[in-house]
Amino acid sequence: MAETIQRKLNDSPAARWTALLLIASTMFFGYMFVDLMSPLQSMIEAQRGWTPDVFGMYGSSEFILNVFGFLILAGIILDKMGVRFTGQLSASLMFIGACLKYYAVSDSFAGSGIETWLGSWWTSFPASAKLASLGFMIFGCGMEMAGITVSKAIAKWFEGKEMALAMGLEMAIARVGVFAIFSISPWLADMAPATVVRPVAFCTVLLLIGLLTFVIFSFMDRKLDKQLGLDSRGGGGSEEEFKVSDLKYILSSKVFWIIAFLCVLYYSAIFPFQRFATNMLESNLGVSAQTAADIFKNAIVTGELKSGEALPSIRALAADLQVSVITTKRAYEELEKEGLIRSVAGKGFYVCEYNTDYLKEKQLMMIEKRTQEIIYEAKNAGLSCDDLVDMIRTLYEEK
Numbered sequence: 001m002a003e004t005i006q007r008k009l010n011d012s013p014a015a016r017w018t019a020l021l022l023i024a025s026t027m028f029f030g031y032m033f034v035d036l037m038s039p040l041q042s043m044i045e046a047q048r049g050w051t052p053d054v055f056g057m058y059g060s061s062e063f064i065l066n067v068f069g070f071l072i073l074a075g076i077i078l079d080k081m082g083v084r085f086t087g088q089l090s091a092s093l094m095f096i097g098a099c100l101k102y103y104a105v106s107d108s109f110a111g112s113g114i115e116t117w118l119g120s121w122w123t124s125f126p127a128s129a130k131l132a133s134l135g136f137m138i139f140g141c142g143m144e145m146a147g148i149t150v151s152k153a154i155a156k157w158f159e160g161k162e163m164a165l166a167m168g169l170e171m172a173i174a175r176v177g178v179f180a181i182f183s184i185s186p187w188l189a190d191m192a193p194a195t196v197v198r199p200v201a202f203c204t205v206l207l208l209i210g211l212l213t214f215v216i217f218s219f220m221d222r223k224l225d226k227q228l229g230l231d232s233r234g235g236g237g238s239e240e241e242f243k244v245s246d247l248k249y250i251l252s253s254k255v256f257w258i259i260a261f262l263c264v265l266y267y268s269a270i271f272p273f274q275r276f277a278t279n280m281l282e283s284n285l286g287v288s289a290q291t292a293a294d295i296f297k298n299a300i301v302t303g304e305l306k307s308g309e310a311l312p313s314i315r316a317l318a319a320d321l322q323v324s325v326i327t328t329k330r331a332y333e334e335l336e337k338e339g340l341i342r343s344v345a346g347k348g349f350y351v352c353e354y355n356t357d358y359l360k361e362k363q364l365m366m367i368e369k370r371t372q373e374i375i376y377e378a379k380n381a382g383l384s385c386d387d388l389v390d391m392i393r394t395l396y397e398e399k
Helices: 013-034 038-048 052-060 064-105 113-118 127-157 160-189 197-228 244-251 254-285 289-301 314-321 325-337 356-380 385-398
Strands: 341-344 348-351
Touching: 013 064, 013 127, 013 160, 013 197, 038 052, 038 160, 052 127, 064 127, 064 197, 113 127, 127 160, 127 197, 160 197, 314 325, 325 341, 325 348, 356 385
Parallel strands: none
Antiparallel strands: 341 348
């Protein structure tokens, strides 16, 4: 009698790659959240009173519990409870941590009872940074747990060479999240009114979507388990369960320590660079895209550059200012958005035609902006309004 061959869900290429896309989306959104604050260090320091030391402490909070053994616990949970439970737990932790971080940097947190209590101890560390660090710590636990869960899920759904391809694609998709957020985060934050809250809220919503995509994957995985004759946590197969006593074999393996050492070397270099590179370059070069834009804005507004006059090429200006081509390109884009310059295909950038009323308004706006900055600095220095007026009058008369 012919034996009936049952076609399993992971026999379908469409189902396999759909499952990969769902779990890779969770990781993609997670990696976006990891580095969303990296390009915003200067802004969070200005808006929430953080210092570079505070920002560094906040950045390290993601890994604290993982360093002290949480990942071992996460592995045990994965082994005992299965892919679906662990994946949904990890995605939920990521979302909960993100919500805490969002509340910490939001305007509603300022002046709240929680801020008052958090600010009453360890006063050198702002209350917003304390809560944001707690949220980032919880998020970090979920993120690392999700990483090992996704790897086991791929090993379950794919076989042979295709498994290696799937793992590589999953990691590639996830890492694109880092690339994306370095462009998206500053763009969102710089929208009027400029605030760090907007990109945090955006990525928090994405993490909720990531939780939902893993829930959808869980329905597919449950169906596969039924076809494979496995129990509700994916057990019952030929795979041997992990025992705590197995740790001695892992820790006594030379191969384990070699791989661990290589990972430490790699991640100890790449993670700090991702976290602090943007601010480091801004500080060392002393020129941001906004500053570069202001150089030409002043020249146009004051009439130093005339209507129709050609501007230096992006490469030439970058060399003169000793900044990157990217910074110069962004500066030109800012000027073009404001209608001060225009680009001509194949020729370059030119100063737009303008009228005197427009230029006068631009000058007043620039003066007002700089005056607000001076007033802020004067208040921090303890100067009164009369002191500031006297100082301005003296300097004005000298000129």
